[in-house]
Amino acid sequence: MQGPTGCPVSHNAAAFDPFEGPYQVDPAEALRWSREEEPVFWSPKLGYWVVTRYDDVKEIFRDNQTFSPSIALEKITPPSDEAVETLKRYDYGMNRTLVNEDEPAHMERRRALMHSFTLEELEHHAPMVRRLTREYVDRIIDKGEADLVDEMLWEIPLTVALHFLGVPEEDMDTLREYSIAHTVNTWGRPSPEEQVAVAEAVGKFWQYAGKVLEKMRQNPDGHGWMKYAIRRQAELPDVVTDSYLHSMMMAGIVAAHETTAHATANMLRLLLENRAVWEDICENPSLIPNAVEECLRYSGSVAAWRRITVNDTQVGEHFIPAGSKLLIVSASANHDGRHFENPDDLDIYRDNATDHLTFGYGAHQCMGKNLARMEMRIFLEEFTRRLPHMAIVPQEFTFVPNTSFRGPEHLWVRWDPARNPERADPSILERVQDFEIGAPSKHDAARTVRVSEVVQEADDVIRLTLEDPRGRPLPRWSPGAHIDVIVGDYTRKYSLCGDPDDTHRLQVAILKEAEGRGGSRFIHDTVKPGMTIRMRGPKNHFRLDEGADRYVLIAGGIGITPILAMADRLKALGKDYQLHYSGRSRSTMGLLERIERDHGPRLTLHPGDEGKRLDLPALIGSCGDAQVYSCGPERLLSALEELTAHCPDRLHVEHFTATETTLDPTREIGFDVDLTDTELTVHVAPDETLLHALRAVGVDVPSDCEEGLCGTCEVPVVEGDVDHRDKVLTGAERAENTRMMTCCSRSRGGKLTLRL
Structure with a gap:
């Protein structure tokens, strides 16, 4: 079998069906083969090119000139004649919206209607979300068992969406009934018989949305995005048109409702299935913002979007002709190990969780992302505080079959009402955790670790061994990675220097810096075996490229820590490497015994007091085409940059002295x-x-x-x-x-x- 460009269609590509089987259960896992072997492929069953890797998906989102969003709301399954006639009876006229509109009209309208989505405006909705969530939890708190989707998660996001739009209270119940039909109509594969019933519901949805819009026109004052849009129409009638308002009224309900409802159900299922993670959040609510973000990455509600090419282009290694339809699978991109460390681990401490593409990217990134974040954080905060003992009931999860929006239709949970914390301590109801609107702060995602060992490695150098207090595995890491160590009011970065295969221990070596800012001195003076501290990471901004033939590793002083991890890895790979380690004296050179033991034949020591200073010009002049990795004092790194100026791609360095980041407004310019x-x-x-x-x-x-x-x-x-x-x-x-x-x-x- 051949694709439209003559390329062969692989067995996996020919078998791919997004409407059933593995893709509906877990899109990322179903496309693992694609991420690893065939990141862009033609799907004969779908008639689309499918794109699955992070960089490719992000680039398509970014370039909305080449990859038009105009088919984003097009029915992925061609409608039957009867369904088309049914929609005509209702004068169905869904037009372009912020989701599927090309430039320049899209951005002109987006700018005109953005005010309601600013962080300041969204703050006004937080009390209403909190009140609704409490009311719904109150209804089930003493029952001991509930289907959270039916009894809560489907209702609250829809109510919030309708309030956000400014829909009158008396019209909310009717609009609730019609919402799901729009999703099936656009992204699903209903049978010919089902298409007529769906079209009936969509047509009624369209007509009723129009009536509600007209009612709002009679009194456009007050809160609500649609009322704001009506007021803006008076100022910009050519930008905010009647047909646009009608389409956005209907699309806005679906966008603000279903995505958040599904995302919350996915999140709670995921956390309850990973009990240790759930317990961490119950104990430390400050983890909630990052936990929400990680759940959006791991199992978001928006699995894929669609684009069509305006002209011939290239995606990855594939030529894609103009007019081609693409299914860009963000759920797969969010599990791409080229961008996310350990992508299949649920890690609520992940440092780059906000890089996920569940909200899209670029000009068409979801405008309501921060409203969704707010809702999900409040849901999770209320549940972990009031029902920390809640557990998931064994069940078979089902999903509405479609390519793009994904969440369980039901989520049964169970708990013992006698153990509800508020029965013993009613004041728990007042302990509310408020979160800032927007992306989570990096300072929130810190895990507690126990210091199991403190070893004096050299003059003013100690090595800490860190473990999880409960004996759980710690995150995996790669050479060059570091962690943020948080002790008291100090946060300092230290490179990992232990064994990456030891999943229960992390090791860092710390130099007491006499001229530093006090953090290393405080750690030396206060950290003892058995005490607990906090850490963030691991993170790797100094990654080792394992594809070269030869390496020269150069460490100065405490800069040995990431370089040692690289030497260990290169030795394990059987690579050709040299290790040069310089310091004032052997007594100041940390980890020396292990380095000499493990890397003796490859090691050259340069203790300054023995007259063995490192001759950088001679070393660089003799290293040929080897890749040079170095960490150490600024003077060392600056000298290396000068010596490799003719071949900068060969030099890889890590600094550990910060630049001056304090701004002086009297000297800076806007x-x-x-x-x-x-x-x-x-x-x-x-x-x-x-x-x-x-x-x-x-x-x-x-x-x-x-x-x-x-x-x-x-x-x-x-x-x-x-x-x-x-x-x-x-x-x-x-x-x-x-x-x-x-x-x-x-x-x-x-x-x-x-x-x-």
């Missing part, structure tokens, strides 16, 4: 930033970072250190003169001017254009 993907212009004031300004308008940029050290907040630069202040980019990379770190770098003058 500047504007154009965002090409979201088509927004953002002003950055003299007293704020670019990262802060982007987040303020709802652009989620991941970050970690926010000191210019890690590279997490890197964004692509299209145009402008960047004042680079980070310690991540090399001189050659700065000269290219194609990327920047938003936490610290700025404009030297004039506007910047970023690909965001």
Whole structure:
């Protein structure tokens, strides 16, 4: 069998059916073969190209000029003649919406209607969400068993959606009845007989939505997105048209309702099936924002979107002709190990969980994402506080068959009402955890670990061994990874130097820095075996490329920690490597006994007091085409950058001295930033970072250190003169001017254009 471009269709591609079987149960697992072997394939059953890897899916979301969203709401199953006639009887005229509209109309309307989605406006809805959630939990709290979908999760997001839109109370019940039909009509595969019944419901939904809209026109004052849109229509009649309002009225109910209902059901099922994770959240509610984000990544409610190519293009290694339809599977992209460490682990401490593509990306990213986050956080907070002993009932989960929206139709849970915490302590009802609207803060996702061992490795160098207090496995890590160690008021980054195959212990070596900011001294003075501390990570911004033939590893002082992990890995792989380790004296060089034992034949020591200083020019001059990895003092790394300026791609370094990130408004300048993907212009004031300004308008940029050290907040630069202040980019990379770190770098003058 051949695809439309003449390429052969593999067995797996020919068998792929998104309407039944494995894809409906677990889209990411069903497409594991594709991520690993065939990331872009033609599906004969669907008549679409299917795209499954993270980078490809994100690039398609980003480029809405080449990959038009115009088919996003097109019926994926061609309607029968009877269904078409049924819809005609109701004058069904669903038009373009924010989901499926091309530029420039899309962004013009998005800008016009964005006000209701700002963080400040969304704050007003939090009390209503909290009140509704409490009322529904009150109804079931003493029952001991409930189907959370039927009795709560389906109802609350719909009520919130209708309130958000401004729908009158008396019309809410009728609109509830029609909502699900729209999903089946657009993304499902109903039989010819079912299509007529679905079309009847959709037609009634359309007509009733129009009547409610007319009622709202009579009194457009007050809260509600549709009422705001009606007021904006008076100002911009050519932008906010009648047909557009009618279509958005109907589409908005579905978008705000079903996605959040499904996402919440997926989240609760996932957490209750992973009991240890659930218990962590019950004990520490500050984990909730990141837990919600990780659940959206692991099992989000939006599994896939659709696009059509406007012109001939390339996706991965495949030529895709103009007019081709694509199913871009975000559920699969969210499990791509090329972007997410240990992607099949549910890790509520994950540092880049917000990178998930469940909300889409770019100009068409979900406008209601922060409303959904708010609802899911409040649901989870109420359940973990009031029903921490709730458990999932063994059951067979079913889903409404469709390509794109996914959540269990039922979710049965059980608990013992006699153990409800509020019976013994009614004050628990008042212990409410309020969360800031928007993406979660990196500071919330910290896990507790026990210090099982403190060993003096050298003068002013100790090695800590960390374990989970309950004996659970700790996250896997790779050479170059680090963790954030949190002790008292101090948070410091330390590279891992133990055995990556030891899943129950992590090791870091810490130098007491006399001229530091006090964190390392505090850890040396206070951390003892048996005490508990907190940590974030592991995270890896200094990754080892294992594909080279030769390596030169250079460590200065405590910079040996990531370099040792790399040497261990290269030895295990049988690679050709040299290890150079310099320090003031042998007594100051940490981990020396193990290094000499494990890497003696490859090791050259450079103790300064023995006159064996490292001759960098000679070493670099003799290393040929080897890849150079180094960590150590700034003078060492700066010298290496100068010596490899003619071949910057061979040098890989990690800094552990932060750049100066404190802003002085009297010396800084404000500047504007154009965002090409979201088509927004953002002003950055003299007293704020670019990262802060982007987040303020709802652009989620991941970050970690926010000191210019890690590279997490890197964004692509299209145009402008960047004042680079980070310690991540090399001189050659700065000269290219194609990327920047938003936490610290700025404009030297004039506007910047970023690909965001």
